[in-house]
Amino acid sequence: MPADVDLARVAGLLADQSRARMLLAMLDGRAWTAGELARAAQIAPSTASDHLGRLVKGGLTSVVPQGRHRYYRLAGPEVAEAIEPLLQLAPREPVRNxxxxxxxxxxxxxxxxxxxxxxxxxxxxxxxxxxxxxxxxxxxxxxxxxxxxxxxxxxxxxxxxxxxxxxxxxxxxxxxxxxxxxxxxxxxxxxxxxxxxxxxxxxxxxxxxxxxxxxxxxxxxxxxxxxxxxx
Incomplete structure (x- = not known):
């Protein structure tokens, strides 16, 4: 593996349930507010902001400012195309209702x-x-x-x-x-x-x-x- 590739860093960003839920929500291609992503991940807004900061810093998510608001979306199609195949390896969540x-x-x-x-x-x-x-x-x-x-x-x-x-x-x-x-x-x-x-x-x-x-x-x-x- 090339010495300048830090795969573990990307894997670490995905290895958190809250961040994973946010990324799955953003697979729809739209821009989301931090509050909307907090609800999607079922976490507090303050916690969501911390996770979003990590995703932005890690290059998986980008920020779209509009007026006083900030929206978040996947950094590009290559992020979605990397996540989609990984879903085949992930265990399915049980159907409860x-x-x-x-x-x-x-x-x-x-x-x-x-x-x-x-x-x-x-x-x-x-x-x-x-x-x-x-x-x-x-x-x-x-x-x-x-x-x-x-x-x-x-x-x-x-x-x-x-x-x-x-x-x-x-x-x-x-x-x-x-x-x-x-x-x-x-x-x-x-x-x-x-x-x-x-x-x-x-x-x-x-x-x-x-x-x-x-x-x-x-x-x-x-x-x-x-x-x-x-x-």
């Missing part, structure tokens, strides 16, 4: 992994993009035909290509244990689906729901199978 069971089903069906679609919906969309030839069959790469198809869908691949973030990446989905699409294209796809009203957020968590219009649209445009969860 119907609310826990419903929440688990909703998260498994469709959710955000920071800024891209995850869960069964995210994996199925990724598979559909490969079947359709938008993604290469042998790895995370866009095809020439895929660039044209995404442009027709309203995604400016040329502009995304000029950014530092990789265009496409595989992100191992912790509930499906198969890859879903991350990277700049994955984020742009999720943003486009929100704009079209094809996906909507569920409450204040990172779960999302495929709308009836989204189910029809994703099947028509990309050849996805049924994605909408019917209660």
């Amino acid at each position: 119907l609310r826990d069971s419903s929440r688990a089903r909703t998260l498994a069906a469709a959710r955000l992994c920071y800024d891209h679609l995850a869960g069964r919906a995210g994996v199925e969309l990724t598979d559909a993009l490969r079947r359709r030839g938008v993604l290469a069959a042998d790895g995370p790469a866009l095809t020439a035909e895929g660039r044209e198809e995404l442009a027709a869908f309203g995604i400016d691949v040329a502009t995304l290509s000029r950014r530092r973030r990789p265009l496409v990446r595989d992100c191992l989905d912790w509930t499906e244990r198969r890859p879903h699409l991350a990277g700049a294209v994955g984020a742009a796809l999720a943003d486009r689906l929100f704009t079209l009203g094809w996906i909507v957020r569920v409450g204040t968590a990172r779960a999302v729901r495929i709308t009836a219009e989204g189910d029809d649209g994703l099947r028509t445009v990309f050849g996805c199978g049924p994605l909408r969860e019917v209660a």
Whole structure:
């Protein structure tokens, strides 16, 4: 291992239940206040401030000042893409009631992994993009035909290509244990689906729901199978 890599420092930041809960909350890609994160972690606001200071200093979280308020969010997509696979190794918390069971089903069906679609919906969309030839069959790469198809869908691949973030990446989905699409294209796809009203957020968590219009649209445009969860 290179001498200048301090993996233990990052592991130490994750090795605290309160900080872990805050990071899981921020996996929805939004900015949170310290008070909101304190409630998510079920700790006192003063304790939350101390934990947030450690996360910021450790480079896992960034601060977004707005007026007199300070908001916290993950430092970048690479943090989410590192945490998501670790969830496969973590023991599942016991389901104690119907609310826990419903929440688990909703998260498994469709959710955000920071800024891209995850869960069964995210994996199925990724598979559909490969079947359709938008993604290469042998790895995370866009095809020439895929660039044209995404442009027709309203995604400016040329502009995304000029950014530092990789265009496409595989992100191992912790509930499906198969890859879903991350990277700049994955984020742009999720943003486009929100704009079209094809996906909507569920409450204040990172779960999302495929709308009836989204189910029809994703099947028509990309050849996805049924994605909408019917209660």
